[in-house]
Amino acid sequence: GAGVSQSPSNKVTEKGKDVELRCDPISGHTALYWYRQSLGQGLEFLIYFQGNSAPDKSGLPSDRFSAERTGGSVSTLTIQRTQQEDSAVYLCASSAPRNRDTNYGYTFGSGTRLTVV
Amino acid sequence: RKEVEQDPGPFNVPEGATVAFNCTYSNSASQSFFWYRQDCRKEPKLLMSVYSSGNEDGRFTAQLNRASQYISLLIRDSKLSDSATYLCVVTPTSGTYKYIFGTGTRLKVLA
Numbered sequence: 001g002a003g004v005s006q007s008p009s010n011k012v013t014e015k016g017k018d019v020e021l022r023c024d025p026i027s028g029h030t031a032l033y034w035y036r037q038s039l040g041q042g043l044e045f046l047i048y049f050q051g052n053s054a055p056d057k058s059g060l061p062s063d064r065f066s067a068e069r070t071g072g073s074v075s076t077l078t079i080q081r082t083q084q085e086d087s088a089v090y091l092c093a094s095s096a097p098r099n100r101d102t103n104y105g106y107t108f109g110s111g112t113r114l115t116v117v
Numbered sequence: 118r119k120e121v122e123q124d125p126g127p128f129n130v131p132e133g134a135t136v137a138f139n140c141t142y143s144n145s146a147s148q149s150f151f152w153y154r155q156d157c158r159k160e161p162k163l164l165m166s167v168y169s170s171g172n173e174d175g176r177f178t179a180q181l182n183r184a185s186q187y188i189s190l191l192i193r194d195s196k197l198s199d200s201a202t203y204l205c206v207v208t209p210t211s212g213t214y215k216y217i218f219g220t221g222t223r224l225k226v227l228a
Contacts, residue, residue, distance in 0.1 A: 031214050042220035043161070043204070050214060059215075091160055095214065105151045105163035105206070106216065 002026075004109035006092050012115045013082055021077040021112045025094030032075050033095075033106060034067060036088040043091065049075065082116045089113050118143050121207050123219040131227050134195045138222045140205030141187045150181055150188050151206040155221065161204055164190075195226045 005024040013019050025032050034046040045059035049069040060066070064082075069075040079086055093106035123140045130136045142150075150167035165172065167179040167188050178191040188207075192199055205219035 033214070033216075035218075043218040045215055045217070048215055056215060105153070105166060106161075108160035108162070110160050 004092055004094050004107055006090075006109035006112050008112055009110065010113045010115075012117060015084060015116055016081055018078065018080045019082055019114065021079075021090050021092075021114070023075045023077070023092030023109060025073065025075070025092070026096075026107055028096065029094035029107075030072070030097050031095045032069055033093045034075070034077050035091045035093065037091060037111075038088040046077070046090075079114075082114075084116045087114055087116045119219075120144060120209070120217045121205055121219040123203075123205050123222045125220060125222060127223040127225050129225045129227055130195055132195055132197060134226075135191065135193045136195055136224065137189055137191045138203055138205075138224075139187050139189050140219055140222075141185075142205075142207045142217075143186070144207070144209050145183075145186060147186075147207045147209055149208040149216075150179075151216070152177075152179055152188075152190050153204040153206055153218075155202045155204055157201075161218075164203070192224075195224075197226050197228060200224055200226045 007022045030051045032049045035043040037043050047067045048056040064080045067077045089111040091108050091111045093108045095106050121142050152164040153161040154164045155161040165174050165179050167181050171180040176193045180189045202221040202223045204221045207217050
């Protein structure tokens, strides 16, 4: 598509429930990232996918968090047994393949605002 | 020490003013640098990349000082529409796509 698409845009869930957040990156972008941003805070890296390589999961805060990227395109971030501290905006971004001579930035989706009550 | 540090502001400036932000980074091996702009309750958007030789895009000028490990953003002739939070972004080392974001500097341009 023309941009990075995320759904849902807003999600309110009860503590203890599981949630799935979806990201559809820009066509042709091989790299996909998940970040989260809590109110008034900076962006916190969660996970990164690059083509068929093993994902970099180093930012996932606990084993309740997992993500998949099927067919090198759409990604789903799953949070199990949600807690109130999971409330944040979850941002997905994608980027084009990078080489030595290019310096691409990310293109972000508009995010999913998750509220755990 | 945080990997990327910014003055949170807010910087309150009148329309037409020139304003500059700095951002310091801790890893001397950092490779790529960017400035992003984030409006309230919106996603960050790429403003400009920062190159070693410095670069300019209209009213915006970005510079990199590797010796002192900081990047800067200069905005000339500020507009009301420039009001936003400006995020400094650094990639720690070559070969990684994991960008490190600063917490941002808030700018308010006043009429």
